[in-house]
Amino acid sequence: xxxTNNHSGDDTNSSPVQTFDxxxxxxxVWPNVGGGTSRYKVTITRSYKKGDxxxxxxxxxxxxxxxxxxxxxxxKRWIERQELAxxxxxxxxx
Numbered sequence: 001x002x003x004t005n006n007h008s009g010d011d012t013n014s015s016p017v018q019t020f021d022x023x024x025x026x027x028x029v030w031p032n033v034g035g036g037t038s039r040y041k042v043t044i045t046r047s048y049k050k051g052d053x054x055x056x057x058x059x060x061x062x063x064x065x066x067x068x069x070x071x072x073x074x075x076k077r078w079i080e081r082q083e084l085a086x087x088x089x090x091x092x093x094x
Contacts (some may be wrong), residue, residue, distance in 0.1 A: 016043075019072040024048065025064055026056075027071035029078060038086065042075045044068055 003055060016028035017040070024047045033037045045056040046064060 018075070018078050020071040020078070022067035023064070025060070025067035025071055027075040029075050040079045040082070042072070042079075044071060053061040 014030065016030050017028040020027045020029075026045055026047065028043045028045070030041045030043065032041045041059075045058055046060055047054055047056055049055075
């Protein structure tokens with residue numbers, strides 16, 4: 001299966017640190033390091049087949065809105081866990 005990636009992040013050569021799927025909808029979590037802090041960005045896309053090539057779109061149909069909510073919630077929980085884990089060493093030293 002041939003796939004094209006229309007990632008809208010700054011560095012198209014990087015890979016997401018985590019992905020969450022619900023049907024054809026995917027949330028990809030990307031690192032965003034700058035200014036001495038680590039943060040995350042999330043892109044939400046849907047896959048579809050155009051000819052023999054699978055590709056991704058950033059537009060959605062009404063029936064895909066629940067899947068968007070599902071993957072967005074999963075990404076949010078994952079990011080919160082990462083932030084909590086990163087804060088743990090700081091809490092132990094206080």
